[in-house]
Amino acid sequence: MCEQEPSTSANFMIKDEDTIPCILNGKFFKIISTESSGKVRAKCLLCTTKENIISGSMKATTNFKLHIKRIHESALPEFEQFLAESRNKNKRKASVASSSSGTAMKQMKLFDPILQKLSKQKQLDKNIMQYVTCSMKPLSTVDDPYFIKIITDLNPELKTMSRRTLGRNIDKSYAETMQKLKTILQNINHVSTTADIWSTKHKSFMGVTAHWISQDDLVRHSCVLACRRFKGSHTYDKVAEMLYDITSDFGLRHDQLISTITDNGSNFVKAFAEHGIKLNIGESTDDEADEESEDHDTQGASEELSASFTIPDKDVITLPNHLRCASHTLNLLATTDFMNAIKNSAVSRIHYPALAKCTAIWNAS
Numbered sequence: 001m002c003e004q005e006p007s008t009s010a011n012f013m014i015k016d017e018d019t020i021p022c023i024l025n026g027k028f029f030k031i032i033s034t035e036s037s038g039k040v041r042a043k044c045l046l047c048t049t050k051e052n053i054i055s056g057s058m059k060a061t062t063n064f065k066l067h068i069k070r071i072h073e074s075a076l077p078e079f080e081q082f083l084a085e086s087r088n089k090n091k092r093k094a095s096v097a098s099s100s101s102g103t104a105m106k107q108m109k110l111f112d113p114i115l116q117k118l119s120k121q122k123q124l125d126k127n128i129m130q131y132v133t134c135s136m137k138p139l140s141t142v143d144d145p146y147f148i149k150i151i152t153d154l155n156p157e158l159k160t161m162s163r164r165t166l167g168r169n170i171d172k173s174y175a176e177t178m179q180k181l182k183t184i185l186q187n188i189n190h191v192s193t194t195a196d197i198w199s200t201k202h203k204s205f206m207g208v209t210a211h212w213i214s215q216d217d218l219v220r221h222s223c224v225l226a227c228r229r230f231k232g233s234h235t236y237d238k239v240a241e242m243l244y245d246i247t248s249d250f251g252l253r254h255d256q257l258i259s260t261i262t263d264n265g266s267n268f269v270k271a272f273a274e275h276g277i278k279l280n281i282g283e284s285t286d287d288e289a290d291e292e293s294e295d296h297d298t299q300g301a302s303e304e305l306s307a308s309f310t311i312p313d314k315d316v317i318t319l320p321n322h323l324r325c326a327s328h329t330l331n332l333l334a335t336t337d338f339m340n341a342i343k344n345s346a347v348s349r350i351h352y353p354a355l356a357k358c359t360a361i362w363n364a365s
Contacts, residue, residue: 054067191210191252236268
């Protein structure tokens, strides 16, 4: 149990001082060396005549206690008092740690309803903003007392945002959506757009949409690029300028825009006639067509299409290739062109008697 060894300078390291038994804290014994297995060798500080090295364990300190009882009996009361004080100190530490942990848990429980309320309020604000924007409701909707009553009756703790806050949230959402849309369109090779102008209550607007097919799943996607107020006369130069500004705002390149579809309005027709890119796809003769292979190289067609026009200067207003809306064209054929056709005396002599006969048969039935 007791060994007499010369003083050594063995290297040792204790990672956590809290794991050291109180008997080895340096008042009665000083640790000389430790092993990974938990064995420890300590020097007795009460032995002054000769150096005694006691071997023991971090978990079992019986050898150190027996050495005090047998060799240093006079110091036994002080030793036992020291152990008792150390135990009380450790209990107080454990109590403080437990109390701190309990306080933290109570605080978390107190904050739980607050966090849930904040989450519900955030979701409510988002839903109100989507309702106003997607349903095209006025911002004053949130000031309507009956609208506020709907919210408070469902949950009195939730508050309806003010009109000013709603406006700020819409502006923020608009900026985020614009940035996301720009990022998406930058990675699309081919985009087709549509444009139209309509008037309501002496106010005119231009709407522009974009359409593309994703390369991964071949699914068609659509989005609204703009719905802008169109002030003044709908002249072709103003139409061209606004269309160019809208596509430029989204970073759409000339090689991306395949075509823009509009109605047959003279302002659109002239705008694209003056500023539009005309695709020059060569027409092959019958003999040349017979010589071509039945398997057409789609990559070659894409290259031919993209190489059919030159990229204009950035300062020049340039529009994509123009396509007229087929539905609008058919509608014009069935209305305007038809009425112009029956003005001819030869046609009218056949048309009106036939129509009168059909009307008589219909009324007779």
